[in-house]
Amino acid sequence: MxxxxxxxxxxxxxxxxxxxxxxxxxxxxxxxxxxxxxxxxxxxxxxxxxxxxxxxxxxxxxxxxxxxxxxxxxxxxxxxxxxxxxxxxxxxxxxxxxxxxxxxxxxxxxxxxxxxxxxxxxxxxxxxxxxxxxxxxxxxxxxxxxxxYAVGGELFRYLDQEGMFSEPMACFYAAELVLALSHLHGLGIVYRDLKPENCLLDQNGHILLTDFGLSKVSLDGKTNTICGTAEYMAPEVLAGLQYDYSVDWWSLGILTYDMLTGSPPFKGNTRQKTIDRIMSNKPTMPYYFTNEAKSLLTGLLRKNPHVRLGAQPKGADAIRKHRFFRKIDWKHLGERRVDPPIIPLVTDPESAEVNKYNFLLAHGFSHPTNCATYQV
CATH class of the missing domain: 3.30.200.20 (Phosphorylase Kinase; domain 1)
Incomplete structure (x- = not known):
């Protein structure tokens, strides 16, 4: 024992x-x-x-x-x-x-x-x-x-209640995830399970990436294990091919699309239909997407991992320089000096209950259409 x-x-x-x-x-x-x-x-x-x-x-x-x-x-x-x-x-x-x-x-x-x-x-x-x-x-x-303890709960809860996020809001959370993922990649870690449920918010509203049970430490950054959540898995993972850090950038593209629309781009009513759509379909870009959002998602959701935005040798640097993130001050963001769009307001932390939250109107964040009560 x-x-x-x-x-x-x-x-x-x-x-x-x-x-x-x-x-x-x-x-x-x-x-x-x-x-x-x-x-x-x-x-x-x-x-x-x-x-x-x-x-x-x-x-x-x-x-x-x-x-x-x-x-x-x-x-x-x-x-x-x-x-x-x-x-x-x-x-x-x-x-x-x-x-x-x-x-x-x-x-x-x-x-x-x-x-x-x-x-x-x-x-x-x-x-x-x-x-x-x-x-x-x-x-x-x-x-x-x-x-x-991430007192703000899952990002999924806020996205589920709100339906979708404005582009500046999605940009903020995607940018914090870019920093978290690029840090992991720099240590030889492929995360492999990026989804809204694994993105928590701290008391100030910043992202806390959690659940590393499916992560892989690889000396060369490559592996071939099939794992993850189907809606967020890259084509090369589903095909059982050898893959590297770029699978996390695919998942970031799926998550960003999810934040902007309220649903992953390839979701089907069965797991197999979802997989079939990931392997064969192109993501549909809604009319309200800006050119910057379309360009970012097209780059992140390339089925060929070698030409995917974020692929080596440029890696995360190519993502940080994309115009979708043109308003992000990466130094200030990494130092937590940028105000998050969602600020959980917790009156009793020991009850694990978020009574409500504030959206910041500064920095181009849009006000929500629904100011409901949120519990996590």
């Missing part, structure tokens, strides 16, 4: 401390940097992640270096999955709120590598638009990951 637990958690006695340097990594870095996920961007601080057979901790909770399930009070369930649940929890000492991902060991025998990869990535990635892991520990029957 110990070997099974170590295999899942990626733990052993000879693992020491891993220091995560305050270092920027992007698509222009050399291949040796991209092949490692130990050098990551910490926006303002250096982080140290300590590993042993009981926990993973960061300097965020230096006053409580070792934790277990008894150190947290479960407040409510934030989400459910096939292998466990995500709880909103409060740390007894610091009173800080976290999201605790709890997985049943008995259900994970065939998914050991996914869980191990997810934790390895979250241990080492520090980015303003990627959810942060603070602790990981285990009980005899469960695995636990203590994650940053």
């Amino acid at each position: 110990i070997q099974f637990e170590e295999a899942i958690l990626g733990l052993s006695d000879d693992l020491g401390a891993i220091t995560i340097a305050n270092q920027q990594v992007d698509d222009d870095d050399n291949a040796s940097t991209r092949s490692s996920i130990t050098a990551v961007d910490a926006t303002t601080h250096d982080y140290k992640v300590k590993l042993d057979q009981q926990y993973v901790s960061s300097t965020v909770e230096s006053s409580c270096p070792k934790v277990g399930s008894d150190d947290f009070n479960r407040l409510c369930v934030l989400g459910r999955g096939a292998f466990g649940k995500v709880f909103l929890v409060k740390h007894h000492t610091s009173k800080t709120l976290y999201a605790m991902k709890t997985l049943k060991k008995a259900s994970l025998v065939l998914h050991v590598n996914n869980i191990k990869t997810e934790r390895q990535i979250l241990e080492q990635v520090r980015h303003p638009f990627i959810v942060q892991l603070y602790y990981a520990f285990q009980t005899p029957t469960e695995l636990h990951m203590i994650l940053e």
Whole structure:
């Protein structure tokens, strides 16, 4: 049983401390940097992640270096999955709120590598638009990951209620995702599961990319596993071909189209029809799309990954320079100095309830047609 637990958690006695340097990594870095996920961007601080057979901790909770399930009070369930649940929890000492991902060991025998990869990535990635892991520990029957609590909930909820976003709004969220994905690619990580449900909002309305269970760490950036959500999967993935980071840019194109129209471009009433449309159809561009939006989506949704916008060698730099993002100040965006279009207003964070939200009218954001109450 110990070997099974170590295999899942990626733990052993000879693992020491891993220091995560305050270092920027992007698509222009050399291949040796991209092949490692130990050098990551910490926006303002250096982080140290300590590993042993009981926990993973960061300097965020230096006053409580070792934790277990008894150190947290479960407040409510934030989400459910096939292998466990995500709880909103409060740390007894610091009173800080976290999201605790709890997985049943008995259900994970065939998914050991996914869980191990997810934790390895979250241990080492520090980015303003990627959810942060603070602790990981285990009980005899469960695995636990203590994650940053995204109080704003899923981007999907807002998109579902609103129907569609204005172009400036979609541009903002797509731009934050460009920075998050290009950071992952710089570390040799193919994300592979970009969709609105995996894009959370923090208390200020910024994106937090979450759920790395399907991510792949690849030394050469290439793999051929068929995985993901059908509506957002690239043609080369569905065809079982070898693929690279460009599958994430396809998914970004699908997500941006989804934000602008309220639905993915190739969605069918069955999974097979969706796949058939992805493989054979071209996306329909609604009349209200600007030329910049049409150009971006045409580039991102090219079925040939070698000519897709974002493909190597130019990578994410070609996307950042596209006219769709002409109003984005990438430096300010990366420093979280650009106001998000949606600001969650939370009166009681412990209830996991967003009572309402504000749309900013500045920066060209359009006002919504429906100001309903939102709960997450």
